[in-house]
Amino acid sequence: ASVIMRRRWERVTLGLQPEELTELVRAQSAVLDGVDDGVLSLDTDEVVRVLNPAAETLLQVKDAAGRPFADLGLPPDVLQRLRAGEPCDQVVVGERVLYLDAHPVLRDGRLLGTVIVVRDRTDLLTLSRRLGSVQALGGALRVQRHEFANRIHVATGLLDAGRTDDAREFLGEMTERGPVDFPLENAGLLTEPFLQSFLGAKSTEAAERGVVLRIGEETLVLGTIAPVSAVEDVATVLGNLVDNAVTAAVGGSETGGDAWVEVTALQDADGLTFVVADSGAGFRSAGLNTGPDPGSDPVHGHGIGMTLSRDLVNRRGGELWVIDAGGESSGAVFGVRLPHIVSTGDPAEGADE
Numbered sequence: 001a002s003v004i005m006r007r008r009w010e011r012v013t014l015g016l017q018p019e020e021l022t023e024l025v026r027a028q029s030a031v032l033d034g035v036d037d038g039v040l041s042l043d044t045d046e047v048v049r050v051l052n053p054a055a056e057t058l059l060q061v062k063d064a065a066g067r068p069f070a071d072l073g074l075p076p077d078v079l080q081r082l083r084a085g086e087p088c089d090q091v092v093v094g095e096r097v098l099y100l101d102a103h104p105v106l107r108d109g110r111l112l113g114t115v116i117v118v119r120d121r122t123d124l125l126t127l128s129r130r131l132g133s134v135q136a137l138g139g140a141l142r143v144q145r146h147e148f149a150n151r152i153h154v155a156t157g158l159l160d161a162g163r164t165d166d167a168r169e170f171l172g173e174m175t176e177r178g179p180v181d182f183p184l185e186n187a188g189l190l191t192e193p194f195l196q197s198f199l200g201a202k203s204t205e206a207a208e209r210g211v212v213l214r215i216g217e218e219t220l221v222l223g224t225i226a227p228v229s230a231v232e233d234v235a236t237v238l239g240n241l242v243d244n245a246v247t248a249a250v251g252g253s254e255t256g257g258d259a260w261v262e263v264t265a266l267q268d269a270d271g272l273t274f275v276v277a278d279s280g281a282g283f284r285s286a287g288l289n290t291g292p293d294p295g296s297d298p299v300h301g302h303g304i305g306m307t308l309s310r311d312l313v314n315r316r317g318g319e320l321w322v323i324d325a326g327g328e329s330s331g332a333v334f335g336v337r338l339p340h341i342v343s344t345g346d347p348a349e350g351a352d353e
Helices: 002-012 018-034 053-059 076-083 122-160 164-177 193-208 228-253 304-315 347-352
Strands: 038-042 048-051 088-093 096-107 110-120 212-215 260-268 271-278 319-324 333-338
Touching: 038 053, 053 096, 053 110, 076 088, 076 096, 096 122, 096 304, 122 164, 122 228, 122 304, 193 212, 193 228, 193 260, 228 260, 228 271, 228 304, 228 333, 304 319, 304 333
Parallel strands: 212 260
Antiparallel strands: 038 048, 038 110, 088 096, 096 110, 260 271, 271 333, 319 333
């Protein structure tokens, strides 16, 4: 009987001695609780046996131990790729963008199960999109500076030639049209410097794709966007909405009609509300007109940009929602509100402080 029990014990414990089992438990606790990544252990039947708190937080599950891995709410294509041993990047779960990787566990040639590592890529992708927005804005400002310098040279040449009236007329036109002729319709309604430059640059990009970017007639912004972090957030969120709207407008123009995107900015105390509408065909997915997750629509984003935007807006205490999902006769309309991003004081006073 003791021989049978010993063989049974060695088979169950994979030949580990009591001291080795103690050290194994200690190492497991240190690894699972000491890392920021999520770790799940599945048996050969794909049932979750062990997971750390980080995995519960990232996957937004509770009491997952003992449940099938397929019941944790991951998309079917993700499950299929993990079963094939392929890593899955940019998996959207709630407001997070995750990276998942599966590693089979073998001992003496015997498959014991699978370990899945879950990493949070939300902050990294957010920083990448912010950097892209800042680079786009920097390029627009360089173009603006170069064009403005050229016009100043023209005005100087007219003055040197004694053509004072022509120089005065030229400078008057510059005052009315601005230093750069961006293809932004109704640009005069927008007086905020950053929004002028940013949407001006976006209008140039949209024009290259055959889309007209215009400012809504109800636009009213009296203050300036501050501090720098607020500028970055507006560039990321508004840039994503405008880019998606331009893509939708391009798709809608294939069926005939003009392609346009309209941005309306409204100031409410120290907050800003943006409304972005387009001439596209609206959402392709059904049931998206009651505050949906726009990430499920292939035209208005692949889920990542909109998820990051919503997460960023939520961190600021704001809100991003679908005003109108659109349809065959009209495009989608998005709304986003960002509080505490507008400085209503004198910019010179803020600089002195």
